[in-house]
Amino acid sequence: MVNRSANKVEGTLLKVSHIEGVRYFDLITGREIKNAIEYNVVALTGMLQPRGIGAFIAGTDAALGQDFPGFLAGQQKLNARAGFGTEFPALRAHLKLTVPTKKYTGENLPSDMVKIPAATFDMKVAFRVRECGFYESQDEHFEGSGFHPLHQLRIFERQVNLTPYAIDLTPVTNEQYAEFLKATGYQPRHPENFLKHWKNGAPSPGLEDHPVVYVDLDDARAYGRWAGKRLPTEEEWQCAAQGPQALRYPWGGEMRPGCYNAGETGGTTSVTAFPDGRSPFGCYDMCGNVWQWTESERNDGRTRFCIIRGGSYYKAQGSDWYTDGGPVPCNFAVKFLLMWPGLDRCATIGFRCAVDLAE
Numbered sequence: 001m002v003n004r005s006a007n008k009v010e011g012t013l014l015k016v017s018h019i020e021g022v023r024y025f026d027l028i029t030g031r032e033i034k035n036a037i038e039y040n041v042v043a044l045t046g047m048l049q050p051r052g053i054g055a056f057i058a059g060t061d062a063a064l065g066q067d068f069p070g071f072l073a074g075q076q077k078l079n080a081r082a083g084f085g086t087e088f089p090a091l092r093a094h095l096k097l098t099v100p101t102k103k104y105t106g107e108n109l110p111s112d113m114v115k116i117p118a119a120t121f122d123m124k125v126a127f128r129v130r131e132c133g134f135y136e137s138q139d140e141h142f143e144g145s146g147f148h149p150l151h152q153l154r155i156f157e158r159q160v161n162l163t164p165y166a167i168d169l170t171p172v173t174n175e176q177y178a179e180f181l182k183a184t185g186y187q188p189r190h191p192e193n194f195l196k197h198w199k200n201g202a203p204s205p206g207l208e209d210h211p212v213v214y215v216d217l218d219d220a221r222a223y224g225r226w227a228g229k230r231l232p233t234e235e236e237w238q239c240a241a242q243g244p245q246a247l248r249y250p251w252g253g254e255m256r257p258g259c260y261n262a263g264e265t266g267g268t269t270s271v272t273a274f275p276d277g278r279s280p281f282g283c284y285d286m287c288g289n290v291w292q293w294t295e296s297e298r299n300d301g302r303t304r305f306c307i308i309r310g311g312s313y314y315k316a317q318g319s320d321w322y323t324d325g326g327p328v329p330c331n332f333a334v335k336f337l338l339m340w341p342g343l344d345r346c347a348t349i350g351f352r353c354a355v356d357l358a359e
Helices: 068-080 174-184 217-226 234-242
Strands: 009-017 023-026 041-048 056-059 113-116 119-128 153-162 165-168 291-293 304-309 333-337 354-357
Touching: 009 056, 023 041, 041 056, 113 234, 119 234, 119 333, 153 234, 165 234, 174 217, 234 304
Parallel strands: none
Antiparallel strands: 009 041, 023 056, 113 165, 119 153, 165 354, 291 304, 304 333
């Protein structure tokens, strides 16, 4: 139930026929509704806050399950601290700490990785203005010099100090991810859409060296831990893509056909299909093919999100309201709202890994 008015609604909200052995609960407050049965009809009472919601559940103890009391206790805590005002306060987003790898050297560096030296540089990041904000989950459209129109670009700049690291030359492939699964037996807690593009639990023939997709942030992290690696931070990813000269695209200052997967095949391509599109450090597929997860998860208590980089082969056409796609510049970022693994796994998002290097 949804209260679309500015006034609270209180009292009997719903009446249902009673079934013997069934109990009734208010899912918002987390409390059981008792003594509400009269003439075999249950009066479900409660309160809908202004512009708030209401929800009830009915079931036997067996149907509701042993973990249901714990769920109700959690709902009680959420309801106790819930705010029902109409204001939308700005919240500070907190960056999840990156778990470092062991310090690698030139002697034990995993194969197919390239070393990136320590660097200090002014990093410019471009976002398309959208309602969900940028690094902060708040309305930033009216800050600074004035109104920032929706769907236009906005540039953020900050100084970055990077210690030495190494990054994969290519995104992780289907074949590499299959090796990880064979070695670990990894199964995500929520399997919906996990490796949806595979057939019978294996990569489709001919796509073994294509980037693995339909993996969420935690699926990517699990692979990294197994490989002794981690996801690159957003700053590390951009440095590896644009190089010391802060190139607009990995290969230079202008778009150049034949340097990236522009979607001609309607899907992904081999991670080494475009050698002319390599970055100054030799990294493939940092523009087009698939977006890539970075270790940039943030949470402000209202919204959890991650920054993805690189663009993809697919670009939705017809409306500015669609999410960004296609090949994008090295400094372009998308704020990807993390909702649930089954939704976070996409046909256009993969990942590559990084490791820490000894000074």
